[in-house]
Amino acid sequence: MSLRHRIGAGLTAATLVAVLAACSDSGSGDTTPDASNGEALTLYSGRSENLVGPLVEQLEGTLGFPIDVVYGGTPEITGKLVEEGAASPADVVFSQDAGALGLLDRSGLLEQLPASVTNQVPENYRAEDGTWVATSARARVLVYNDDKVQPQDLPSGIDGLLDPKWKGQVGFAPTNASFQSFVTGLRVSRGEDGAREWLEAFKANEPVAFEGNGPLMEGVDTGQVTLGLTNHYYWYGLADEKGADNLAVQLHFFDAGDPGALVNIAGAAVLATTDQREQAEQFVAALLSPESQTYFADETAEYPVVEGTETQTDLRPLSEIGTSDIELAELASLAETQALLQELEFI
Structure with a gap:
């Protein structure tokens, strides 16, 4: 080997x-x-x-x-x-x-x-x-604990995560490449000032950082946090491990056109x-x-x-979920994203 x-x-x-x-x-x-x-x-x-x-x-x-x-x-x-x-x-x-x-x-x-x-x-x-x-x-999704919140009460886009009712209740994995791609997409769709504004408001709402998407999924499932920004396939991995019927964590897709709906x-x-x-x-x-x-x-x-x-x-099917309007070729400005996340002390 x-x-x-x-x-x-x-x-x-x-x-x-x-x-x-x-x-x-x-x-x-x-x-x-x-x-x-x-x-x-x-x-x-x-x-x-x-x-x-x-x-x-x-x-x-x-x-x-x-x-x-x-x-x-x-x-x-x-x-x-x-x-x-x-x-x-x-x-x-x-x-x-x-x-x-x-x-x-x-x-x-x-x-x-x-x-x-x-x-x-x-x-x-x-x-x-x-x-x-x-x-x-892979699709970016919001995962949620269905013992703590019902689907009809979930935000339709990332701006809803800034609501004070979610303070300290949103998990994310800031060092993961997928989160950084989401931030790059946010910079593309809203510009540098718009991305900075959203990140500052998100940080002020005291999100909980996890070392990776696996621990994040576990954190939502156990109720450590109510919501989490991640990729869809981590749910399937946890469902395969524990059984879908045994999970409190579920998938929620943001509306089409929202920066959080990045594929x-x-x-x-x-x-x-x-x-x-x-x-x-x-x-x-x-x-x-x-x-x-x-x-x-x-x-x-x-x-x-x-x-x-x-x-x-x-x-x-991807045809049934909302996607963002971001071209994948526009996600190449990784260095600028890293610099912004460092400046705002996310990483």
């Missing part, structure tokens, strides 16, 4: 902002395995090992070459790639977030994918220049540093195969992005 390891937490939000400001003109790699022998493909994964590790192992057997995986949070992985620049040993990046992929593209670190790969997904789920492609989609993607791209482009493209294409798309739907409860994918998971 291939080497798999996690990067450390050394690339904090502050480090990432500094690195991104310097763009991609920096330096040398560090502890990452060298795949230049042409045998192993080096994958930098901002998706967690517990979510995608089994799929990577499955693809390793299907594709016939070993895959060395460096796991870490999407902001850390993104910062690491920008810091390493042309010296990076990475062949492929697997990101939790469209904004991070857009930032890497803007930094000139990605290669164009074949049209035979990108054309498998809708236009809004791939880069305009063909440098990255979505592998699955984001996970996606993959080939790095310009690769010396194994053929294998790298094969791996990205394999993430869009029927087997992989079914895996995302059935094992991680994400929305498949290739039409006709069969799934046993009872996902509410």
